[in-house]
Structure formats: structure tokens, C-alpha cells
Amino acid sequence: MAQGGREVPPAFRCASTGLPLYMPVVTTQGVAYSYAALFEMFMESGGLPICKETKERITFFPAVCLPLHHYLLEEFAGPMKGRAKQDDATLSQKYGFQMPNVPDAPDQPGDLGLLEELECVVSGEIAYEPCVLSSGSIVSASCVPEGGFRRDPNRLVACALHGQAPKKSRAVEAVLQARFSQEYNDRGMELARKGIEASGKYASGECVKFPAEWHSFWGLGCDGCGVWPIRGSAWQDAECKDAAGFHLCGPCYDLGFHKRVLSGRFNQSRLPKNRMERVAETECF
Secondary structure, eight states, rough: OGGOOOOOOOOGOOOTTOOOSSEEEETTTTTTEHHHHHHHHHHHTSSOBBOOOOOOBOOBBOOOOOOHHHHHHHHTTTHHHHHHHHHHHHHHHSOOOOOOEEEESSSSOOHHOOOOOHHHHTTSSBBBEEEEEESSSSEEEGGGTTTTTOOOOTTTTTOOEEBBBBBHHHHHHHHHHHHHHHHHHHHHHHHHHOOOTTTTSSOOOOOOOOTTSSEEETOOTTTTTTTTSESOOEETTTTTTTTTOOOEEEEHHHHTTGGTOOOOOOOHOOOHHHHTTEOOOOOOO
């Protein structure tokens, strides 16, 4: 049950466990999972998890979707406290990893801060038919380009996206409809007046097809875009001592993702000045 005795709706429950989402991540297929639950799926499947809803292969381990996370913490504070303890214990005791270090609220308080987080990073308007990239960036379905995104449209995020063309997230749309229904409906009517296909012609849930001859680094996920396993070339922080390490795919390394961040998907301790080295194809993880 949530605050005021309200039950957490199905839209805000993990597709794997059925429990309320905690530190939610949204796949390219638009399906929401709790961070720890999806990580377990990757580990238990040898890095080849199948989506519980769509039965499609999950290629990316996404970053936390911050607006969804912030909404859930505010709206369902009671259930979130229990979920935090449970998932923190799962990751630390079972795998020796830490949950990501993310803020518990938007930079600005109140609805204004949440509304800003729900803006499409391409159009700057409220996201309509919202899709979530593996970086956590939100885009409107109509803004997904042909062939998907090759790099993150958010200029503050220097990661490659390997042609991601995500489908609409029902969970994020549920937040918009619950908290900003008037603004959301107005945006839909505006797109209709302009003759723009709101559902997005290219929001297909697909990504680039990796060449079969590319080497797969089994056990390694990219701390930038989240592709798992990394294919082609892989790089690692030679000075990061955390159990998870810090790894990047070739395109994220080329974009300089490692020079902009102090941690990775699992709150690893590192510095942007740390030395990066290429991972040999003979290394095992």
C-alpha cells in the first residue's frame, strides 16, 4: 500500500518481480524494471536476458530514469523505503556491488522541477509519448530519428547509443498523465495541429545490429551507454579498484565519457583523470 492507503498501480511495478519499482530503469522496449531486478536478470542469463513482457532480447542495461524515480519517492514514500533496503542488500550481499548514487529529488522543488525533468531533450517541450534512452534521457516518440540515436541528444551526456530507437514508456507516460495531464494533453493537440505523428514513425524499440564478427566481451557492460555485453572494442579504468570496475564500449570511449564522470553504473569510485586502457580480447570476466 502507498501513502494514504493507496496501492502502487501496475504501471509502477517491476516487470520482473511485480514489486513497486525502486530506482527504475526503462529498456529500449519501453518496459520498466527495478535496477537490482534487471541486473539480476543480466547476471543469471549470462548477459542475454529476455524481456518478461515482450520476450525480446534486452541489449542495454539502462541508467536510472530520474523523473520516474523522483515521482515514485514522493508519491509512494512508504513502499520505497522498504524497497530501498531490500534492493541495496541484494546488490551488495549477492554481488558485492553498490546501487547507483542518484539524487532523491529534482534540482528544483515541487512540480516545476519534475516537469523540467520530463521535457524531451530534443524539442525542449514536455515529452509526448515519452521514450527513455539507455542513458536515462527522455525523448518524445516523434523525435526519434530514422535509424535511431547514434549518440545521446543531451549534450551533457557524452555516450553513444548504437542506433537506439526506444518505444514509448507506459510508466513515464503514467507520471505525465497523473501529475501534468493538462500540459500533456495540450502538447498532444499541438502536435496534431502541426500534423506530426505523435506515436513516432521510428520509435520501434530497436537498435543497431552488431556485426557477427565483432568480439563480445562477456561479463562486461558499458558504464556509458549500458550496452551489455560490450562488442567490438572495450576499455577499462586501470585505476578503479571497485569490484565492478569501470568499462566503456569503443564509441563511448571515443566520445570521452570517462572524462566527464566520477562514477559508473554501480557508484564506483574513480576520477576523470584516471588512465584508461584497452581490454584484450583474451581477458575473461
